[in-house]
Amino acid sequence: MWKKKMHNRENRSLERLVKPNRFKNLGELQKESTEAxxxxxxxxxxxxxxxxxxxxxxxxxxxxxxxxxxxxxxxKKN
Structure with a gap:
């Protein structure tokens, strides 16, 4: 069985980052989550x-x- 690296608190903070803008790409989310x-x-x-x-x-x-x-x-545009 694998140990989870992220706990409930970290999951909630990640969810708070994703909810306001659902169109962020993974790189932006990763950067913001490490800053958080x-x-x-x-x-x-x-x-x-x-x-x-x-x-x-x-x-x-x-x-x-x-x-x-x-x-x-x-x-070719026209």
Whole structure:
């Protein structure tokens, strides 16, 4: 049996961070929770947010367009 890293007090503080803005990504939640004194990994934070009934998104990083791609996209826009 695994020991839980987060206790009820830490779960409640994480819930207080998630409730006001449900569209925060996992990185922002992890940063705010560590500032609030909750010492847990990113994976643990993700599991706890899901257990509390919220969905937590990991942001998708998209590559920027180079100059040639940008001009092509502008031409195809119309």
């Amino acid at each position: 004194g909750v010492k847990a990994s990113r994976a643990t934070t993700h599991r706890r947010v899901k257990e509390l009934g919220f969905s937590c998104r990991i942001p998708l990083v998209m590559p920027l367009l180079n100059h040639r791609q940008h001009t092509w996209a502008k031409e």
